[in-house]
Amino acid sequence: MRTPAGIGASWRREMERQAEKLFHCVHCGFCLPVCPTYLRLGDEADSPRGRLHLMRAVVEGRLGTDSGSFQEHLDLCLGCRACESVCPSGVEYGRLLEGARQAAASARPPSFLARLLARVMATPALAVPLLGAARLLRATGLPDLLARRLPAEGRWGVVRLGLGMLAATAPPDLSPGETLYGSSRPPSCEGSGTGPGPGEGGIGQGRRVALFRGCVQNGLLGHVNRATRRVLEANGFEVVEVPGQGCCGAIHAHMGDLAGARGLARRNLEAFDGAGLALGGATGAGWGAALPQHAHWWDGGGPRGGARGGGGGGGLGERARRFSERVRDVSEVLAETGLRRGGSLPLSVTYDAPCHLLHAQGIAWEPLRLLGSIPDLDLVPLPGAEECCGGAGLYALTHPDMGRRIGEDKARAVLETGAAVVATGNPGCMMQIGAWLRMTEARVAVAHPVELLDESYRRGGIYGG
Amino acid sequence: MNSAGPISPSLPPPLPEEVLADLRRAVGPRWVITDPDHLLVYEADAQTGHRGLPQAVVLPASTQEAAAVFGCLHGHGIPVIPRGAGTGLAGGAVALQGGVVVSTARMNRILELDPDNRRAVVQPGVSNSRLSAAAAAFGLHYPPDPSSQTACTLGGNVATNAGGPHCLKYGVTGRYVTGLKVVLADGEVMHLGGAGREGSLFDFVGLFVGSEGCFGLAAEIEVVLAPTPEGACTLLALFDTLESAGKAVTEILKAGLLPAALEIVDRNTILAVEASAYAAGYPTHAGAALVVEFDGYPEGLEEEVVQAEERCRAAGAWEVRRARTPEERAALWKGRKKAFGAMGRLAPDLVVQDATVPRSRLPEVLARIDGIARHHRLRIANVFHAGDGNLHPNIVFDRRDADETRRVEEAAREIMELCVAVGGTITGEHGVGLEKREYMPLVFSPGELEVLRGVKRVFDPAGLCNPGKVLPPSQEGRGGPGEGAPDEAVGGGRLPGLGGRGGEG
Ligand code: SF4
Numbered sequence: 020m021r022t023p024a025g026i027g028a029s030w031r032r033e034m035e036r037q038a039e040k041l042f043h044c045v046h047c048g049f050c051l052p053v054c055p056t057y058l059r060l061g062d063e064a065d066s067p068r069g070r071l072h073l074m075r076a077v078v079e080g081r082l083g084t085d086s087g088s089f090q091e092h093l094d095l096c097l098g099c100r101a102c103e104s105v106c107p108s109g110v111e112y113g114r115l116l117e118g119a120r121q122a123a124a125s126a127r128p129p130s131f132l133a134r135l136l137a138r139v140m141a142t143p144a145l146a147v148p149l150l151g152a153a154r155l156l157r158a159t160g161l162p163d164l165l166a167r168r169l170p171a172e173g174r175w176g177v178v179r180l181g182l183g184m185l186a187a188t189a190p191p192d193l194s195p196g197e198t199l200y201g202s203s204r205p206p207s208c209e210g211s212g213t214g215p216g217p218g219e220g221g222i223g224q225g226r227r228v229a230l231f232r233g234c235v236q237n238g239l240l241g242h243v244n245r246a247t248r249r250v251l252e253a254n255g256f257e258v259v260e261v262p263g264q265g266c267c268g269a270i271h272a273h274m275g276d277l278a279g280a281r282g283l284a285r286r287n288l289e290a291f292d293g294a295g296l297a298l299g300g301a302t303g304a305g306w307g308a309a310l311p312q313h314a315h316w317w318d319g320g321g322p323r324g325g326a327r328g329g330g331g332g333g334g335l336g337e338r339a340r341r342f343s344e345r346v347r348d349v350s351e352v353l354a355e356t357g358l359r360r361g362g363s364l365p366l367s368v369t370y371d372a373p374c375h376l377l378h379a380q381g382i383a384w385e386p387l388r389l390l391g392s393i394p395d396l397d398l399v400p401l402p403g404a405e406e407c408c409g410g411a412g413l414y415a416l417t418h419p420d421m422g423r424r425i426g427e428d429k430a431r432a433v434l435e436t437g438a439a440v441v442a443t444g445n446p447g448c449m450m451q452i453g454a455w456l457r458m459t460e461a462r463v464a465v466a467h468p469v470e471l472l473d474e475s476y477r478r479g480g481i482y483g484g
Numbered sequence: 485m486n487s488a489g490p491i492s493p494s495l496p497p498p499l500p501e502e503v504l505a506d507l508r509r510a511v512g513p514r515w516v517i518t519d520p521d522h523l524l525v526y527e528a529d530a531q532t533g534h535r536g537l538p539q540a541v542v543l544p545a546s547t548q549e550a551a552a553v554f555g556c557l558h559g560h561g562i563p564v565i566p567r568g569a570g571t572g573l574a575g576g577a578v579a580l581q582g583g584v585v586v587s588t589a590r591m592n593r594i595l596e597l598d599p600d601n602r603r604a605v606v607q608p609g610v611s612n613s614r615l616s617a618a619a620a621a622f623g624l625h626y627p628p629d630p631s632s633q634t635a636c637t638l639g640g641n642v643a644t645n646a647g648g649p650h651c652l653k654y655g656v657t658g659r660y661v662t663g664l665k666v667v668l669a670d671g672e673v674m675h676l677g678g679a680g681r682e683g684s685l686f687d688f689v690g691l692f693v694g695s696e697g698c699f700g701l702a703a704e705i706e707v708v709l710a711p712t713p714e715g716a717c718t719l720l721a722l723f724d725t726l727e728s729a730g731k732a733v734t735e736i737l738k739a740g741l742l743p744a745a746l747e748i749v750d751r752n753t754i755l756a757v758e759a760s761a762y763a764a765g766y767p768t769h770a771g772a773a774l775v776v777e778f779d780g781y782p783e784g785l786e787e788e789v790v791q792a793e794e795r796c797r798a799a800g801a802w803e804v805r806r807a808r809t810p811e812e813r814a815a816l817w818k819g820r821k822k823a824f825g826a827m828g829r830l831a832p833d834l835v836v837q838d839a840t841v842p843r844s845r846l847p848e849v850l851a852r853i854d855g856i857a858r859h860h861r862l863r864i865a866n867v868f869h870a871g872d873g874n875l876h877p878n879i880v881f882d883r884r885d886a887d888e889t890r891r892v893e894e895a896a897r898e899i900m901e902l903c904v905a906v907g908g909t910i911t912g913e914h915g916v917g918l919e920k921r922e923y924m925p926l927v928f929s930p931g932e933l934e935v936l937r938g939v940k941r942v943f944d945p946a947g948l949c950n951p952g953k954v955l956p957p958s959q960e961g962r963g964g965p966g967e968g969a970p971d972e973a974v975g976g977g978r979l980p981g982l983g984g985r986g987g988e989g
């Protein structure tokens with residue numbers, strides 16, 4: 020047996036415990052046509068069923084975790100979990116993938132770039148100045164320019180993509196006629212972040228919501244966090260700051276570093292538990308999906324939306340489970356309580372569903388309802404909105420070829436709708452889609468759904484401006 | 485890796501380097517797979533009971549590439565096994581004794597869509613749903629709708645002569661395929677039928693459809709499309725027993741009504757589906773649910789629907805629901821179409837049975853199948869196209885339990901014998917593949933089997949196309965070149981006595 024001792028073997032034990040779940044796969048193949056990598060390659064090893072088959076082969080002892088095929092095909096998986104949404108047999112692919120990645124990582128460490136970025140994100144002393152520098156760079160307008168000019172092929176490809184992603188985090192220009200954001204943005208709006216409560220008698224009824232800031236989001240998409248805060252407050256929620264929160268660990272779990280993910284999750288648990296809140300709000304689908312999964316990083320408790328079984332495990336695992344049940348995406352929070360109507364925002368908008376919202380958390384309608392509530396906003400359907408954009412955490416950077424193929428297809432689909440804005444609720448997706456739109460020379464703005472609501476509130480005078 | 489075990493097929497010898505070089509030249513090195521670990525994912529189709537490792541998997545993107553691959557392999561006497569999305573349920577796309585799997589997954593373009601003449605030409609790797617989705621923009625659709633339609637490929641549909649719930653009214657794949665460009669075993673490309681050539685002397689297209697990859701590869705498929713019905717109404721009738729649901733079917737058809745589909749699912753299936761992501765809101769205490777769909781002009785629908793409702797109630801339905809909007813109808817159907825996958829919730833392994841019986845014998849056959857299940861202490865979940873007597877008694881089990889596995893095999897055989905005994909046949913739509921090969925003598929005499937072998941030899945004299953499938957080994961010993969003796973394989977789905985339906989329904 021080629022499986023190295025240690026983590027590979029322990030993973031096998033873990034998989035054996037989960038064997039019933041793995042063996043739920045009846046090999047029907049219904050998941051093949053939704054898998055972005057299978058659709059583009061046609062190789063069954065790059066399909067969900069094929070990947071599950073490789074995992075099963077490892078569990079059965081037919082394959083070592085160091086097998087090149089096992090490594091390569093699991094590595095090419097986006098982790099988008101589209102396969103989970105369509106699986107009639109309820110195979111918990113995302114969870115099995117995390118375990119398999121952990122085993123794969125023990126046999127062959129992830130790329131240098133992935134490890135570097137994960138390390139930086141987990142270390143505020145590095146991340147904060149780095150993201151600050153990135154903001155400065157963004158403000159020069161150079162990333163935007165270079166993303167459109169640099170050659171697409173060769174080694175410049177990744178640089179170009181990175182710059183495009185950075186440029187895509189700039190606040191969107193939501194009305195070509197008048198400049199709303201950027202330098203001429205009204206300071207009253209960006210500054211205080213407090214608005215009057217809802218006119219119609221307390222939609223949120225003063226419920227306390229803690230915002231999970233997210234590392235990249237806080238560093239580069241602070242305007243989304245501020246918009247979220249304003250919108251929640253305008254709807255009668257009390258938004259509280261939770262100090263001590265940090266990176267959610269999704270990137271670490273994604274590349275198979277479960278120990279690292281656990282460490283980061285513990286820090287967040289402690290921060291949020293201490294705050295004693297009824298609700299945690301997330302504006303990024305990636306960690307919105309990661310937070311609920313904290314539980315099974317410890318004890319095998321099921322993720323939200325899936326089976327809730329699994330051992331209690333007590334201690335941190337149990338705390339994680341209780342915590343995860345309180346995490347909501349901001350669109351969910353607002354869809355649950357209803358929301359105030361803002362002013363007219365006559366824009367044609369299309370919506371791309373972040374995988375971690377749609378497939379991992381089953382949140383499909385809430386963001387659309389939120390957008391639909393905006394007066395005069397014309398919501399155009401995006402064909403393939405349920406398919407991954409290829410951003411997938413660090414995927415676009417670590418897998419430039421596949422990331423590009425998927426990203427270009429998404430940009431093309433967005434363009435074909437003729438919409439002026441594409442809305443999507445996850446920083447990774449905003450960056451990936453924004454980058455590829457830039458690189459295809461398209462002038463389509465990318466915005467978080469909450470930003471559009473915020474703009475409508477601003478125009479409607481809800482913020483008193 | 486690949487250590488021998490009960491579930492691990494042994495590794496066939498690698499292909500000679502010169503063959504690999506030829507294959508790589510034909511399709512590009514990226515699309516020739518030879519790493520044994522990688523090949524594992526191709527060891528089975530959706531019927532995982534049959535496993536075998538190919539010596540290589542090749543993924544051509546065009547007819548020319550496919551022809552070059554076939555030609556190369558033929559020259560070296562190496563068997564080819566065509567494969568679509570691997571959703572088949574009879575082991576038809578599995579490499580039994582080595583050979584090279586030729587996957588059509590990259591041949592996935594719709595080559596022509598001609599709404600004026602209601603026809604389309606597609607490559608074999610296009611999925612059934614994708615063609616219908618593309619045609620929908622013109623008010624057209626492709627009627628055969630196997631349950632696996634979102635995943636299964638049209639090439640696979642041609643190979644198995646696929647049906648689906650709506651073939652009750654619209655007929656199976658063979659009715660819609662008008663022309664084929666096929667790659668024969670030796671790499672020769674032949675055009676069969678085609679627009680304006682329907683009147684030719686021999687119906688080669690008809691012969692090729694349902695041949696389960698034993699005659700060659702359908703590399704380009706010309707089909708006719710049908711207008712999407714103006715209106716449709718789906719009924720869901722709930723019964724206490726399977727028998728009363730069966731009675732309702734008989735009554736509906738006796739009344740001269742022609743529904744587009746008539747489907748029954750039993751209680752075990754309802755339980756599985758309702759636990760899945762495709763929960764359709766079927767009450768879990770129902771003994772059986774009957775789905776009846778009518779389509780056509782909206783004005784004419786009402787009368788048929790009311791009549792069918794009456795018949796259902798007369799047969800004992802305690803509730804009849806109507807779904808009219810496309811969304812409501814889709815939700816009702818989901819429960820039926822995803823039933824197979826949902827079975828994974830009942831037990832880790834599943835034998836998907838497929839047989840037909842004369843419609844009038846349905847209630848009796850169902851009762852006897854129930855008896856067989858009881859006798860062998862097995863759990864059977866029934867799903868079937870009741871309108872044309874096509875049964876899918878699915879046996880759920882756990883392969884790791886050797887005794888249970890043995891009982892499953894016995895029960896499966898008894899069910900097949902029962903269906904043949906009442907005048908039915910061994911496959912309604914999934915094809916013969918490996919799964920039903922041993923049952924062929926139940927329906928064909930040795931002389932008839934010899935005729936079938938002769939037909940196969942016409943297309944594939946060297947016996948290299950999907951060898952070992954469909955026909956059981958000949959009694960007079962093996963002969964002929966290649967690993968798959970020519971006497972071992974022949975196409976089946978449309979051959980006399982094999983029933984009119986095919987596919988992955
Ligand atoms: S849909 Fe589910 S059961 Fe079917 S092959 Fe995919 S993972 Fe397995």
Ligand code: SF4
Pocket residue numbers: 053054055056057065066067070095096097098099100101102103112
């Ligand atoms: S998670 Fe996404 S990329 Fe990975 S197997 Fe599933 S569908 Fe394919």
